[in-house]
Amino acid sequence: VDCQPNECYAAASENDSTVVLYFPSSPNERTVRFQPRDVSGSRKGPDQGTAGTSWSVVWIDTDQGQSLPPQSVDGDSITAPPGLGNVTAVLSRRDQPMLPGELIQIGSRNGFLFLPEQSQRRQPQPWVMYAPTLLPNYPDEHERWMHQQLLSAGIAVAGVDVGEAYGSPECVVAMTQLYDYLTQQRGFDDRPVLLGRSRGGLWVCQWAAQHPNRVSGMAGIYPVFDLTNYPGLEPAAKAYRMTAGELSENLGIHNPIALVHKLAEAGIPVYLIHGALDQVVPLESNSVAFHKQYQVKNRGDLVQLQLIPDQGHNYWPGFFRSHGLVDFIIKHSDKVR
Structure with missing residues (x-):
């Protein structure tokens, strides 16, 4: 330069x-x-x-x-x-991963894999399944510190780019293909932690609800769980290959917030960080509503909700430098520690 x-x-x-x-x-x-x-x-x-x-x-x-x-x-x-x-x-x-690792191919889709240094790797390899993977924009530079902490702890991070899928069946299939590739061909642990940022919450919550026995924990940064809040019925219906009316009639099956009880019943621990002033992904109808579903199942103690009183849906560094969130992921990713 x-x-x-x-x-x-x-x-x-x-x-x-x-x-x-x-x-x-x-x-x-x-x-x-x-x-x-x-x-x-x-x-x-x-x-x-x-x-x-x-x-x-x-x-x-x-x-x-x-x-x-x-x-x-x-x-x-x-x-x-x-x-x-x-x-x-x-x-x-755009043609290289943000941190040491690989750009991978999952079927016809692109993905990424951040890898710890060779001396930090283990068998089985602890890892995090990340969403939304929208290469090259997500994961992004705001998250570098967070991902680097995980790599330094010997934890890999991976994701597959499904486009704006919002937790649709197509999204779940692609995430399962990523899971199968890493666990069957790369020696990765069979119970990763899931990490969803913003609309990535729809991705990971949906996948966890359908594969609760394959999840050791879930974390979210101002995560979306109710697709009627974001992106709304019309955009989500396109991803689900339905009309808005069809999706509306089947929200009990397809809306991730309606499936949270499955995570609670499976005893999946969760860590969420969310801004109280968030108007893009409202706190009450997403992270708070998520927590309430755990409470209904008498598992409210499994959810840690870090509330940020003076922040909305933005790039405030504290969202991506939360020691509580990183410590949670490390604890539940690495069964050896």
Whole structure:
């Protein structure tokens, strides 16, 4: 990366899969162009470096601690959005995983697999099934610290990209294919922890309800459990290959919030973190309603709900740096500890 002195700072991961740029506040346009170099400092040829590689970028307002949603990078340069002060750009290559591991193929679908260092791996390998996997946008840079803690504890993380599936039967089939691949061909543990962020809650709750004996625990970051709240009947019906009317008539079968009693009956422990001001995924009709279903089955003690009083549905770092959530996942992923 070429920068004028004192205008920005740049750092790249060892395999060039992630680049972090810092832009100090400036009245001038802040643009950085990718100019690949080899270890000697010489410019690489057009086919040798990272110029022309497909990237996504997350802009972080360093002063306010707020982040913009992931964006695709067009061309071989990026420009800081106007109206921001000191900003950091985190770029991730679309053709490589965010953390050490592999991009995998599950049937006709793409997936990812974050792997601990070789010295940390075991047989069977503890792991987390993550949702929603929407490559290259999710998992994203906001979650890096969380996933790194799991890798450092010897726990792998994996997911399969089913698109905007919202816990549909097609989604459940793909997640089962991922499970079968990892447990039967890669020596992974047969009872992972499930982790759902936002609409990923629909994915993991649905899968857990249909495979309760294959789950050692479930965690969620402002998770959706009621598909009538998000994404709503019309978008969900498309994923379920039904009309909105058909889905409405069969919510008792297909809506994950209606299936939570199966998790409670199976004694699956759960950890949820949710903002009290969340208007995208309302707390009461999702995480609180989930907890109430456990209480009805006299299993309310199995659910830990970390309430964040002054946050909504956003990129507040505390959602992704919750020691309680990470400790819960480590405890229930790793049966050896």
